[in-house]
Amino acid sequence: MQVYLVGGAVRDELLGRPVTERDWVVVGATPADLERQGYRLVGREFPVFLHPQSNEEYALARLERKTGAGYRGFATEFSPGVSLEQDLMRRDLTINAMARADDGTLIDPYGGRADLEHRLLRHVSPAFAEDPVRVLRVARFAARFAGLGFTVAPATRALMQGMVRDGEVAALVPERVWREMERALAEPTPEAFFDTLKDCEALPVVLPELRWNDADRAALHSAIRQSPDVGVRFAALLAATAVPQIQALCERLHVPNPHRELALLAARLGDGLDGVPGLQAPALLELLESADAFRRPERFAKLLLARGSRGGTLPARALLADAAAAAGEVTLAPDRMRSLHGPEIAAALRAARIERLERLQSERRRS
Numbered sequence: 177m178q179v180y181l182v183g184g185a186v187r188d189e190l191l192g193r194p195v196t197e198r199d200w201v202v203v204g205a206t207p208a209d210l211e212r213q214g215y216r217l218v219g220r221e222f223p224v225f226l227h228p229q230s231n232e233e234y235a236l237a238r239l240e241r242k243t244g245a246g247y248r249g250f251a252t253e254f255s256p257g258v259s260l261e262q263d264l265m266r267r268d269l270t271i272n273a274m275a276r277a278d279d280g281t282l283i284d285p286y287g288g289r290a291d292l293e294h295r296l297l298r299h300v301s302p303a304f305a306e307d308p309v310r311v312l313r314v315a316r317f318a319a320r321f322a323g324l325g326f327t328v329a330p331a332t333r334a335l336m337q338g339m340v341r342d343g344e345v346a347a348l349v350p351e352r353v354w355r356e357m358e359r360a361l362a363e364p365t366p367e368a369f370f371d372t373l374k375d376c377e378a379l380p381v382v383l384p385e386l387r388w389n390d391a392d393r394a395a396l397h398s399a400i401r402q403s404p405d406v407g408v409r410f411a412a413l414l415a416a417t418a419v420p421q422i423q424a425l426c427e428r429l430h431v432p433n434p435h436r437e438l439a440l441l442a443a444r445l446g447d448g449l450d451g452v453p454g455l456q457a458p459a460l461l462e463l464l465e466s467a468d469a470f471r472r473p474e475r476f477a478k479l480l481l482a483r484g485s486r487g488g489t490l491p492a493r494a495l496l497a498d499a500a501a502a503a504g505e506v507t508l509a510p511d512r513m514r515s516l517h518g519p520e521i522a523a524a525l526r527a528a529r530i531e532r533l534e535r536l537q538s539e540r541r542r543s
Contacts, residue, residue, distance in 0.1 A: 177202060177203070177204045177205040177209060178202070178203045178204055178260075178277070178278075179200055179201070179202050179203075179234070179278065180200065180201050180203065180260055180275040180276060180277055180283065181198055181199075181200055181275060181276040182199055182200065182201045182263075182264070182274070182275045182276075183199050183267070183272050183273075183274075184197070184199070184272060185197065185198040185199065186274045186275060186276055186282070187271045187272060187274065187288070187292065190274075190289060190292055191292060191324070197232075198232050199232070199233050199235070200227075200232060200233065200234040200235070201234075201235055201236075201237050201260060201263055201275065202234050202235065202236050202237065203237045203256075203258070203259065203260050203263070204256045205236060205256060206236075206255075206256060207223045207225075207236065210223075210225045210234065210236075211225075213228070214228035215227060215228060215234060216228070218233075219235070222235070222236070222238050222252040222254060223235065223236040223238075223254060224236075236254045236258075237254065237258040237259065237260060237262065237263040238252050238253060238254040238258055238263060238266070239252070239253040239254070239258055239262055239263075239266065240252055240253070240266045240303075241253060260275060260283060261283075261285045264283075264285060264286065264300070265285075265286070265300055265301055265303070266300075266303065267300055268299065268300065268304060268307075268310045268313055268314070269288075269291075269297055269298060269299060269300065269313075269314065269317065270286045270287050270288040270291045270296075270298050270299070270300055271288045271291050271292050271297070271298075271317075272288070273285075273286050273288050273300050274288040274289065286300050286301075291329075295321075295324065295325040295326045295327065296326065296327065296328075296329045297314055297317055297318060297321070297326055297327065297328045297329060297332060298329035298331070298332050299329070299331070299332045299335060302335075304332070304335055305335050305338065305339050305342075305344065306344075308339060308344045308345045308347055308348050309348065309352060309356075311336050311339060311340075311345055311373070311376065311378050312348070312352070312353065312356035312357075312373075312382070313356065314328060314332065314336065314372060315356070315360065315368070315369045315370075315372035315373050315378075316356050316359055316360045316363065316369055318365075318368040318369060318371070318372040319360040319363035319364070319365055319366045319367075319368045319369040319372075320363045320364065320365075322364075322365040322368035323364050323365050328372060328375070328376075333375065333376055336376035336378065337376045337377055339378075340376060340377045340378050340381060341377075345378050345381050345382065346381055348382060350428050350429045350430060351429070351430055353382050353383070353429055354429035354430060354431060356369075357369065357383075357429075358406055361406045361409045361410055361413075362404070362406050364400070365400070366396060366400065366409060367393050367396050367397055370383075370386070370388050370392075370393070370396075371393075374388055383425070385417070385421040385422070385424050385425035385428075386413075386414075386417070386425070387417065391416060392413060392416070395412045395413060395415065395416070395485045395486050396409060396412060396413045396485070398412065398484070398485040398486075399412035399413070399481070399482065399485035402481045402482075402484055402485050403478070403481045405478060405481075406435065407434055407435045407438050407439075407478055408438070408478050408481045408482050408485070409485075410431075410435050410438070410439055411435070411438045411439040411441075411442040411478070411479070411482035412442070412481075412482045412485035412486060414439045414442070414443060415439070415442040415443055415446070415482055415483065415485070415486045416443070416446075416486060417443060418443070419440060419443050419444060422436075422439050422440055422443055423440070426439070426440075434475075437475070438475060438478055438479060438482065439482075441467060441468075441475075441479055442479055442482045442483060442486075445463070445466065445467060445479070445483075448463065449463075449479075449480075449483050449492060449493070449496065450483075450492045451492070452492050452495050452496055452499075453491060453492060453495060457530045457531075457533040457534040457537060458530055460499055460533055460537075461503060461526065461529055461530055461533055463496075464476075464496070464499060464500055464503060467479060469496075469500040469503075469504065470500070470503070470504045473500065473504065476500055477497070480493045480496060480497060495540070498536060498540075499533055499536060502532050502533065502536045503529040503532055503533055505532075506525065506528045506529045506532050507525075508521070508524055508525055508528065512524065
């Protein structure tokens with residue numbers, strides 16, 4: 177039985193990047209061999225085990241055979257006779273198809289190290305075209321490594337385009353599209369994810385609601401500087417998209433509610449957030465209420481960041497932040513509360529908030 181460190185840990189070590197998780201491949205063993213050593217089986221579709229001490233994943237070397245359409249259409253074969261090179265051949269990109277032996281020897285049968293040096297995202301074999309998820313993964317790796325100068329190899333781009341034309345990409349399930357998109361939005365250059373999908377003609381297939389024009393790209397690029405938060409970046413990306421399109425995209429991809437709500441809020445309020453310097457206090461309070469700024473202050477702060485990525489003016493955002501903080505601190509004295517009933521309480525609180533906003537506006541005009 178031989179054990180090899182594989183995949184991203186080897187790649188990131190060669191790039192001089194921090195290694196956050198390690199995956200291992202076991203060659204020449206059976207599930208029973210690992211179970212006798214205390215490994216715990218966790219894989220459903222093929223044998224993946226957790227190490228009894230480190231809890232790191234150890235997978236038996238395996239082969240994959242295409243049996244149907246889409247990324248689920250595979251049969252997995254594993255046995256002690258499957259070699260490390262055969263296991264590495266089924267991987268997506270050459271930079272992810274390297275391994276290290278116990279003695280530190282690099283096993284690189286498909287030129288991954290050279291592709292790292294040449295900053296290329298290149299497929300390992302023609303079998304790449306059998307799994308449409310790999311189109312999304314290449315786009316996500318572009319989002320991670322574009323800042324280091326990585327580009328998609330021309331032959332890989334052509335292969336991805338062929339997968340789109342053959343209808344393979346249309347078989348992707350929406351949940352997987354969102355999972356890869358969400359991960360890409362957290363990367364250093366998420367705009368490269370959408371650029372890559374557009375370049376291989378997959379964008380209209382997997383994200384038909386997204387326009388992805390120059391303004392969208394600029395907004396997302398700006399959002400990277402504003403915040404690492406995926407929700408802020410998602411909202412900035414869609415802030416100029418029509419509300420029905422955002423609703424359709426979020427519904428189809430099963431986007432989590434916090435991201436969905438923030439994106440819809442940014443689109444609905446839109447340019448109205450930039451007109452706040454000219455608003456009277458009652459209208460300013462109405463805007464804050466429509467953004468749910470008092471009950472959801474953290475989301476409101478994200479809304480301002482998302483809007484700022486779309487060119488929202490700094491004075492308008494500063495006024496909104498100050499107004500939300502000032503009006504949010506307003507309370508009614510206990511003796512006043514005791515004298516009010518039902519709707520009177522809400523009316524009195526609203527009047528007090530308007531008064532506080534008027535003072536804030538007066539203070540800002542004098543400063």
